[in-house]
Amino acid sequence: MLAQLAGASTQEFELAWPNVSKNFIQRDGDPARLTNRVVEDELRRRAEKVVAGRSGGRPRKKPDGYQTKTKSESEIQTETKGKKNTHPLSRVLGPHERERLSEFLKLYPKKTHQEKAKRAYASIIDTESMHAELIDGLNRWVHSEQWTASLYSDGGRFVPDPDKFLEDRLWQDHPPVRPANPMHAYLEIEGALRKRKPSRQ
Numbered sequence: 373m374l375a376q377l378a379g380a381s382t383q384e385f386e387l388a389w390p391n392v393s394k395n396f397i398q399r400d401g402d403p404a405r406l407t408n409r410v411v412e413d414e415l416r417r418r419a420e421k422v423v424a425g426r427s428g429g430r431p432r433k434k435p436d437g438y439q440t441k442t443k444s445e446s447e448i449q450t451e452t453k454g455k456k457n458t459h460p461l462s463r464v465l466g467p468h469e470r471e472r473l474s475e476f477l478k479l480y481p482k483k484t485h486q487e488k489a490k491r492a493y494a495s496i497i498d499t500e501s502m503h504a505e506l507i508d509g510l511n512r513w514v515h516s517e518q519w520t521a522s523l524y525s526d527g528g529r530f531v532p533d534p535d536k537f538l539e540d541r542l543w544q545d546h547p548p549v550r551p552a553n554p555m556h557a558y559l560e561i562e563g564a565l566r567k568r569k570p571s572r573q
Contacts, residue, residue, distance in 0.1 A: 465494055472503045479510055480534045481523055488535035496538050509543025516547030 380388070397412065399405040465473060473493050477486065497503050513519055522530040532542065 465490075469494075472497070472500075476503075476506060476510065477534065479507065479514065480537070481514060481519065482528050482531050482533055485533045485535045489533070489538060492535045492538040496541070506538075506543045509545070510537075513537075513542065513547050517549075518547050 397407060397409050399407040399412075473490060476493065477483075477489060480489075497506055519528075519531050522528055532540070537543065
């Protein structure tokens with residue numbers, strides 16, 4: 373029957389069977405039922421992906437009444453004691469670092485994405501001098517006209533979330549400063565453009 377499915381004569385199939393049989397395994401322990409090992413592996417892999425919710429689209433809903441226990445920060449730190457943390461995001465902050473992190477979060481005008489901000493802080497800010505530089509840069513931005521106007525007019529729509537502020541290292545940038553008289557800026561730009569253009573003769 374397998375020879376017919378393969379489109380080969382019985383004699384050709386018997387000669388090829390020792391090599392072909394390596395890819396076949398018994399299904400459910402029944403020697404009469406054979407399946408292809410590659411196909412079974414692929415089906416198993418797809419089933420695992422579906423269960424894990426990585427098959428694309430939305431992950432499967434959990435049944436009603438199913439609750440996940442969230443661990444507190446102290447439980448996580450207790451679990452990680454004695455373990456070597458190789459990933460920068462899994463670094464456990466010491467007491468001084470936690471103080472500095474809370475100072476940053478307290479000063480930051482937007483109170484969104486706090487957990488992401490904690491992970492970003494742990495992975496980026498690792499010295500006292502970097503923290504001081506971060507606070508100086510944050511103070512520049514907090515008192516900038518751009519952030520102040522955004523916070524008062526639209527609730528901080530143009531103020532980045534704290535994790536993005538850290539990941540993009542915005543504390544190293546300087547906020548744009550509007551000139552005292554906008555007409556002066558226009559005239560300066562106009563004059564610079566005139567100097568660059570060759571005169572027509």
